[in-house]
Amino acid sequence: MSKRVGIREVAAAAGVSVTTVSHSLSGGGQISDATRERVRSVAEGLNYAPNRLASGLRSKRSQIIGFVSDEISTTPYAGNVLLGAQEAAAANDQVLMVVNSNRNSRIEDRGIDALLQHSVDGIIYARMYHQAVKLPAALSGVPTVLLDASSDRTDLSSVVPDEEGAALTAMEHLLAAGHRRIGYLGNIDEIPATRGRLAGYRAALAAHGIPFDESLVTVGESMTAPGRDAASRVLALADRPTALFCFNDRMAMGAYQAAHLAGLEIPRDLSIVSIDNFEVLADALLPGLTSIALPHYEMGRWAIERLAAELAGEADSAPQQIQMPCPLVLRQSVGPPPR
Amino acid sequence: MSKRVGIREVAAAAGVSVTTVSHSLSGGGQISDATRERVRSVAEGLNYAPNRLASGLRSKRSQIIGFVSDEISTTPYAGNVLLGAQEAAAANDQVLMVVNSNRNSRIEDRGIDALLQHSVDGIIYARMYHQAVKLPAALSGVPTVLLDASSDRTDLSSVVPDEEGAALTAMEHLLAAGHRRIGYLGNIDEIPATRGRLAGYRAALAAHGIPFDESLVTVGESMTAPGRDAASRVLALADRPTALFCFNDRMAMGAYQAAHLAGLEIPRDLSIVSIDNFEVLADALLPGLTSIALPHYEMGRWAIERLAAELAGEADSAPQQIQMPCPLVLRQSVGPPPR
DNA sequence: CACATCAACAAAAACGTTTTTGGGATTGGG
DNA sequence: CCCAATCCCAAAAACGTTTTTGTTGATGTG
Numbered sequence A, B: 001m002s003k004r005v006g007i008r009e010v011a012a013a014a015g016v017s018v019t020t021v022s023h024s025l026s027g028g029g030q031i032s033d034a035t036r037e038r039v040r041s042v043a044e045g046l047n048y049a050p051n052r053l054a055s056g057l058r059s060k061r062s063q064i065i066g067f068v069s070d071e072i073s074t075t076p077y078a079g080n081v082l083l084g085a086q087e088a089a090a091a092n093d094q095v096l097m098v099v100n101s102n103r104n105s106r107i108e109d110r111g112i113d114a115l116l117q118h119s120v121d122g123i124i125y126a127r128m129y130h131q132a133v134k135l136p137a138a139l140s141g142v143p144t145v146l147l148d149a150s151s152d153r154t155d156l157s158s159v160v161p162d163e164e165g166a167a168l169t170a171m172e173h174l175l176a177a178g179h180r181r182i183g184y185l186g187n188i189d190e191i192p193a194t195r196g197r198l199a200g201y202r203a204a205l206a207a208h209g210i211p212f213d214e215s216l217v218t219v220g221e222s223m224t225a226p227g228r229d230a231a232s233r234v235l236a237l238a239d240r241p242t243a244l245f246c247f248n249d250r251m252a253m254g255a256y257q258a259a260h261l262a263g264l265e266i267p268r269d270l271s272i273v274s275i276d277n278f279e280v281l282a283d284a285l286l287p288g289l290t291s292i293a294l295p296h297y298e299m300g301r302w303a304i305e306r307l308a309a310e311l312a313g314e315a316d317s318a319p320q321q322i323q324m325p326c327p328l329v330l331r332q333s334v335g336p337p338p339r
Numbered sequence C: 001c002a003c004a005t006c007a008a009c010a011a012a013a014a015c016g017t018t019t020t021t022g023g024g025a026t027t028g029g030g
Numbered sequence D: 001c002c003c004a005a006t007c008c009c010a011a012a013a014a015c016g017t018t019t020t021t022g023t024t025g026a027t028g029t030g
Helices: A007-014 A018-026 A033-045 A051-058 A076-092 A103-118 A164-178 A194-207 A223-235 A251-260 A296-313 B005-016 B018-026 B035-046 B052-059 B076-090 B104-117 B162-178 B192-207 B224-235 B249-261 B297-312
Strands: A065-070 A094-098 A124-132 A146-148 A157-161 A182-187 A216-218 A243-246 A271-276 A292-293 A321-324 B064-069 B095-101 B122-132 B144-150 B157-161 B180-185 B217-220 B243-244 B272-275 B290-293 B321-324
Touching: A007 A018, A007 A033, A007 B122, A018 A033, A065 A103, A076 A094, A076 A124, A076 A146, A076 A243, A076 B095, A076 B104, A094 A103, A094 B076, A094 B192, A103 B076, A124 A194, A124 A296, A124 B095, A157 A164, A157 A296, A164 A182, A164 A194, A164 A243, A164 A271, A164 A292, A164 B290, A182 A194, A182 A223, A182 A251, A216 A223, A223 A243, A223 A251, A223 B144, A243 A251, A243 A321, A251 A271, A292 B076, A321 B064, B005 B018, B005 B035, B018 B035, B064 B076, B064 B104, B076 B095, B076 B122, B076 B144, B076 B297, B095 B104, B122 B192, B122 B297, B144 B297, B157 B162, B157 B297, B162 B180, B162 B192, B162 B243, B162 B290, B180 B192, B180 B249, B224 B249, B243 B249, B243 B297, B249 B272, B297 B321
Parallel strands: A065 A094, A065 A124, A124 A146, A146 A157, A157 A321, A182 A216, A182 A243, A243 A271, A271 A292, B064 B095, B064 B122, B122 B144, B144 B157, B157 B321, B180 B217, B180 B243, B243 B272, B272 B290
Antiparallel strands: A094 B095
């Protein structure tokens, strides 16, 4: 634990001023290539690493990005978002300071205060699933990118999954397998995914000239037990669907249970596609559940890269609001329709 | 985005020196109560918040705790650990800087370097499940607490789940329900949980005078499909067990599937208890899975609190290695043995 | 009454960088 | 050959705090 070597020691060892060391390492100033290289190798040899507190103090760039999210615990999604963000940040020589509010705005405000005290360069404001948000007042004037969240402000960049596109992809897969009577196991929360996925379902039917049949749409809370109940209802129809598109994997698991109770075998009697690609479920179900993956990792990366571009004041720094495509992950829950 | 108010403005507004403001707010120095109170209210009124970069630079205390983990994405556990750590940190006026290595030691080393450059006060070195670790060289001399990880170093504090205790609790629950023929669906990884949970299984049997029957122990990889296979084997025995204790919830889900395939109903024909309390599974299974919860949130809290105590150099600052108790979460997968 | 002690505060130094300003050698133009 | 421009680099200021050292007046002590 010997005292860390500072810029002074490097300067002394290289026989130059601290100014020259600073410029050599950060690429600024007018330094001859020879000197720059020499200083760099001396610094390397001494194992010099800058003190970010000091450099941030003067330069006003802490290289810290604040990551604030509403919830980080109940799903594995959060981890992938964080992972993508962290890896992208590391590539920019930045590091993440995380704060999560547990859906409590008082806690969130205190967390944001803490981040600002630490002079974060910018903030990723994330939600655990796609929703509309209102940015806390404390963040006005702070470079911010929304992740899995959208707002009515056009001066903020944001990234969310393409809900309607995800539903379209799922439906096209079922349609391609030959299904024409496809049920939708939907949710009832008032979130963007609700509208978007239903819209995708209807758009896919329309694109194939299949009339929308209200009796094939059943809804419930987006969890396993309600999914089971809703699926049971639609499967009890005399003219039951040959395939189900489910709002998410948890509801799909309920659909599996309902199919089992009804004596139906997947995918022989019933095909299923859903959204989430929640591996612990999708891989574990028997047969494996074909599901649309939400691009959490990619959204994390994108948010950091966007923020970095805006911080750098680059030419393309106009705010962007994008919808990320969601890829289909094939497993074994889809087959041709029976008979 | 007006320039943030600094300690100078507060000093001027309160008619004192910056020294006095600093002492008043941090509780140091010799300041009369009257002055201290006045300065505080002035600071409050001006909405003053200290610049942590500057204060850390001088005081050598950044109030940042580094959180390094091997993996943060595949399970929801990570989130709860982070949540506990973050909430405890906030109570100490600290904030978390997270880095995860994705099991790549090069990435981990770079992440640790970044944390050290940012002058973290200490580090929580976490694994996503209980395992033995060797601390990276860069961390020597840095206050560190191990989380869900253990090492042979007695100078490091660490916290892990009480694996054997967890198994004992699970077994006692089955024994209390009247079961005497209890199978163990075990794993094959070389990790502490393997030995601990098996030991707990045997200890519980011994405590009740039930001879250990090797034929009731089947093992596999700790996932759903291998769990299903292993469970099928033991359920095919002429003299099959009336209950299964499973290594984790994913294997337990396999046991559910095996029971189903064998025409057995849970819990009428077969009772099941496992470890993880992985809610997305345990709640979703039909019937709900009784499971032992791993105390992730609590371990996160404990690690931060321990680190804070060691940083403060408190009287009780001798390193501790503890095992956390794991509570049983009741659902519907346990009943009396058949007949 | 002289001196030491102490309480309450202020002035100045320090933390380790980056940025601003300055300045000497070299080069180029007339 | 002189002056301006250019290239390299160094000295010094600055960032916003905390810590160290000083100062002043009041209080106590022998």
